[in-house]
Amino acid sequence: MMNRNGMVTHMQTRIRTDPFSSNYTLVGKELGRGKFAVVKKCVDKSTGKEYAAKFLRKRRKGEDCRMDIINEIAILEMAKFSPHVVDLREVYETNSELILVLEYAAGGEIFNQCLADHGDAFTEKDVIRLIRQILNGVAYLHRNNVVHLDLKPQNILLTNSNPLGDIRIVDFGLSRRVDAVKEIREILGTPEYVAPEILNYEPISTATDMWSIGVLTYVMLTGESPFLGDNKQETFLNISQMNIQYSQDVFEGITDLAIDFIKALLIKNPRKRAKAEQCLQHPWLASCPDIPDLLKEPDLSQSEHELDTPQDDDELVLMASYTVHCPCRQLENMDNRESDLKVVRKQFTALQEIQQEIVC
Ligand SMILES: Nc1ncnc2c1ncn2[C@@H]1O[C@H](COP(=O)(O)OP(=O)(O)OP(=O)(O)O)[C@@H](O)[C@H]1O
Numbered sequence: 001m002m003n004r005n006g007m008v009t010h011m012q013t014r015i016r017t018d019p020f021s022s023n024y025t026l027v028g029k030e031l032g033r034g035k036f037a038v039v040k041k042c043v044d045k046s047t048g049k050e051y052a053a054k055f056l057r058k059r060r061k062g063e064d065c066r067m068d069i070i071n072e073i074a075i076l077e078m079a080k081f082s083p084h085v086v087d088l089r090e091v092y093e094t095n096s097e098l099i100l101v102l103e104y105a106a107g108g109e110i111f112n113q114c115l116a117d118h119g120d121a122f123t124e125k126d127v128i129r130l131i132r133q134i135l136n137g138v139a140y141l142h143r144n145n146v147v148h149l150d151l152k153p154q155n156i157l158l159t160n161s162n163p164l165g166d167i168r169i170v171d172f173g174l175s176r177r178v179d180a181v182k183e184i185r186e187i188l189g190t191p192e193y194v195a196p197e198i199l200n201y202e203p204i205s206t207a208t209d210m211w212s213i214g215v216l217t218y219v220m221l222t223g224e225s226p227f228l229g230d231n232k233q234e235t236f237l238n239i240s241q242m243n244i245q246y247s248q249d250v251f252e253g254i255t256d257l258a259i260d261f262i263k264a265l266l267i268k269n270p271r272k273r274a275k276a277e278q279c280l281q282h283p284w285l286a287s288c289p290d291i292p293d294l295l296k297e298p299d300l301s302q303s304e305h306e307l308d309t310p311q312d313d314d315e316l317v318l319m320a321s322y323t324v325h326c327p328c329r330q331l332e333n334m335d336n337r338e339s340d341l342k343v344v345r346k347q348f349t350a351l352q353e354i355q356q357e358i359v360c
Pocket residue numbers: 031032033034035036037038039052054086102103104105106108109154155157170171172173
């Protein structure tokens with residue numbers, strides 16, 4: 001079941017109302033935190049196994065946002081056959097919160113490695129392996145008519161950091177089903193990773209995620225954020241004007257094939273952008289054949305689990321009208337979006353300073 005703006009309103013997981021603390025002990029410090037959620041490490045009292053518990057507030061700015069969380073749970077359920085999407089174990093509910101018990105990704109965010117010094121940064125070979133996994137996970141979502149809409153290094157986790165583990169995609173809070181043409185009345189994404197169509201009030205489709213993968217690849221290879229400006233407006237201007245550098249300086253020691261891969265994604269027209277399945281065939285990803293790719297998505301083409309197939313991919317659009325009606329995801333002031341600002345690109349390390357989202 002789906003509502004008008006592509007949110008899934010039906011889930012299968014049984015919601016437990018017995019106390020979370022009867023079955024789990026919280027351990028260590030927080031793993032992460034967003035505007036309305038905090039993620040903590042916990043241990044199953046009966047097995048000793050570690051998990052990540054995501055505590056999500058149901059009331060946000062005075063509004064009941066339980067359905068937003070049900071959408072997140074339902075999408076995690078749909079994606080449960082993808083080894084690259086974090087596994088949802090169970091769900092608890094209290095008066096004020098829903099608690100998602102998730103597989104624990106011990107390697108943390110790939111964001112940390114993107115910021116790492118030279119020796120600890122990803123090698124191109126690492127990036128090829130990780131991008132293949134991200135693409136496999138995203139291709140799985142797209143085959144099942146789901147768009148993530150918030151792909152960024154903070155939402156791509158690793159099962160292990162040293163040795164480098166495998167990818168787990170997290171945070172489906174903005175994700176939507178795109179089986180039918182629906183209107184989406186909210187703005188989605190994080191400034192640096194947001195696709196031009198979002199800024200232009202144009203339809204959102206699976207191509208919107210592919211743009212973010214282009215930005216992600218750029219960041220993982222260079223440690224620099226391609227569109228990042230001094231402030232949100234500059235960042236948006238850089239995106240809408242396609243102010244991006246592929247200079248020798250930035251891409252020192254990185255192959256031309258990698259640049260070619262990014263260029264196939266950072267294309268303003270979403271219809272011309274490479275799709276996930278096409279990216280998986282790109283010669284750059286085939287250029288390291290010795291990399292094991294054991295975690296392949298199961299082929300669900302004959303499976304009862306596969307969701308409805310789109311009739312025409314181009315028809316799978318959500319209208320980004322940005323008429324904000326839900327305080328759970330409110331649009332911040334986007335005036336001056338097109339103002340004539342000086343284009344400034346900053347080192348990726350400055351990213352931490354502007355961690356604000358477009359939506360809250
Ligand atoms: N399964 C997990 N294992 C380990 N760490 C996790 C896990 N899930 C989330 N985290 C950590 O918690 C952070 C916040 O999680 P998540 O993005 O799901 O929350 P959020 O409130 O929806 O965030 P945002 O407001 O940025 O959208 C992640 O960036 C990550 O660092």
